[in-house]
Amino acid sequence: METIRRTKIVDLLKRRDFGAMVNVKGWVRTRRGSKQVNFIALNDGSTINNVQVVVDLANFDEDMLKQITTGACISVNGELVESVGAGQAAEIQAREIEVLGVCDNTYPLQKKGHSMEFLREIAHLRPRTNTFGAVFRIRHNMAIAIHKFFHERGFFYFHTPLITASDCEGAGQMFQVTTMNLYDLKKDENGSIIYDNDFFGKQASLTVSGQLEGELAATALGAIYTFGPTFRAENSNTPRHLAEFWMIEPEVAFNDINDNMDLAEDFIKYCVQWALDNCYDDVKFLNDMFDKGLIERLQGVLKESFVRLPYTEGIKILEEAVAKGHKFEFPVYWGVDLASEHERYLVEEHFKRPVILTDYPKEIKAFYMKQNEDGKTVRAMDVLFPKIGEIIGGSEREADYDKLLTRIQELNIPMKDMWWYLDTRKYGSCPHSGFGLGFERLLLFVTGMANIRDVIPFPRTPRNAEF
Numbered sequence: 001m002e003t004i005r006r007t008k009i010v011d012l013l014k015r016r017d018f019g020a021m022v023n024v025k026g027w028v029r030t031r032r033g034s035k036q037v038n039f040i041a042l043n044d045g046s047t048i049n050n051v052q053v054v055v056d057l058a059n060f061d062e063d064m065l066k067q068i069t070t071g072a073c074i075s076v077n078g079e080l081v082e083s084v085g086a087g088q089a090a091e092i093q094a095r096e097i098e099v100l101g102v103c104d105n106t107y108p109l110q111k112k113g114h115s116m117e118f119l120r121e122i123a124h125l126r127p128r129t130n131t132f133g134a135v136f137r138i139r140h141n142m143a144i145a146i147h148k149f150f151h152e153r154g155f156f157y158f159h160t161p162l163i164t165a166s167d168c169e170g171a172g173q174m175f176q177v178t179t180m181n182l183y184d185l186k187k188d189e190n191g192s193i194i195y196d197n198d199f200f201g202k203q204a205s206l207t208v209s210g211q212l213e214g215e216l217a218a219t220a221l222g223a224i225y226t227f228g229p230t231f232r233a234e235n236s237n238t239p240r241h242l243a244e245f246w247m248i249e250p251e252v253a254f255n256d257i258n259d260n261m262d263l264a265e266d267f268i269k270y271c272v273q274w275a276l277d278n279c280y281d282d283v284k285f286l287n288d289m290f291d292k293g294l295i296e297r298l299q300g301v302l303k304e305s306f307v308r309l310p311y312t313e314g315i316k317i318l319e320e321a322v323a324k325g326h327k328f329e330f331p332v333y334w335g336v337d338l339a340s341e342h343e344r345y346l347v348e349e350h351f352k353r354p355v356i357l358t359d360y361p362k363e364i365k366a367f368y369m370k371q372n373e374d375g376k377t378v379r380a381m382d383v384l385f386p387k388i389g390e391i392i393g394g395s396e397r398e399a400d401y402d403k404l405l406t407r408i409q410e411l412n413i414p415m416k417d418m419w420w421y422l423d424t425r426k427y428g429s430c431p432h433s434g435f436g437l438g439f440e441r442l443l444l445f446v447t448g449m450a451n452i453r454d455v456i457p458f459p460r461t462p463r464n465a466e467f
């Protein structure tokens, strides 16, 4: 075959220099036609759109043509021509075709319309479907948007460790990291495992959050963000929980809770706008195929300002709903850790726009949050979103050394794990705030996918670590 520089399909479909000789490489989506002429829909992953390759059968070897089946990988040299049919403006009149990789009829993606459950079982191949191609292109674009947003605002991307000896959220949901022989654990006279000979000389785990180290950086560099994987061994089999998920955690010196809410709102709106501006073809595809209200919902979020409401007020609204006969699965009372149904009621039924709930009871929030004067609540903020529930969790941090120490002791958090964190309050303490955005929860919102397992390439959930 003649060597012609490859053009990506996304670029090719924009070209109008008809008559030019071009090369494309990609995977066959469909092939149809008559005894004289065939039409191959070819996709190379650069865009949701296929390029149509027109093949006059008489010009090609019969054995080669037989190998052009769904899923096969081919290289095509041909002339860029103006398309006569509807759809794309440009197509290729094939001159030479080389089959790079054949694909027999055991290929599981022969026909369209597989269930999402089935596609999860073949997660190694599902990026080749239109749906997952769209989702993973959007995932990439959202990652770029996040870096752009913070970089443009002078935040520094700070890398926090994945292996840690402290439990940031204090929820005991950590995966242990060890090189010890589990069949031969050394224990002391109380039956406790001796970690002296373990790799780190102490018990270590995968991090649930980079926040504590992020605070060290914010109180030095001013404004930072983290963006990396986090791990939670919570046994939650829901459409919104993963055992391994990515989190973005900005942390800013001198920001109070109101600045923190402004930042969260600006940040989410920037990401949503970015998706509409940079991934429109993919978003439109998902809108048309799965979720007819998607684009409207994305545009809706951009227009509205988020409701800002204390937890106590939120509980009153939920209690009124119960009094009026609304049925929740879980009870509502002051002090309860809200369930997703409660959050969604506030957002979808009561206010009909995103809600930032603030000032939660201290018992249901982490030790590091700034304590309010009332002695009962802390300066927490959760951003609640339509169809998702909690998308962001954050707070102003307790800057007072004594108050923080007292809370750490009340919760029996071992000091040997926390001395370095307390040093931020000992040496030049300052007011500061931050939050964590669950990357996959953002992607659920932007793609309209119903299950969090479908917005990460290889989901890790209880009893599942396939691929």
Ligand code: 4AD
Pocket: 168, 169, 208, 209, 210, 211, 232, 234, 240, 241, 242, 243, 245, 247, 249, 250, 390, 391, 392, 393, 394, 395, 434, 435, 436, 437, 438, 439, 440, 441
């Ligand atoms: O509310 P969380 O637990 O807050 C923190 O970890 C804080 N340290 C963040 C901070 O202030 N820097 O988690 C933050 C967000 C949640 O709002 C949710 O979007 C997401 O992380 N998240 C999960 N996403 C997927 N699967 C899970 N199991 C998640 N747990 C939390």
Ligand code: MG
Pocket: 382, 390, 392, 393
């Ligand atoms: Mg939370």
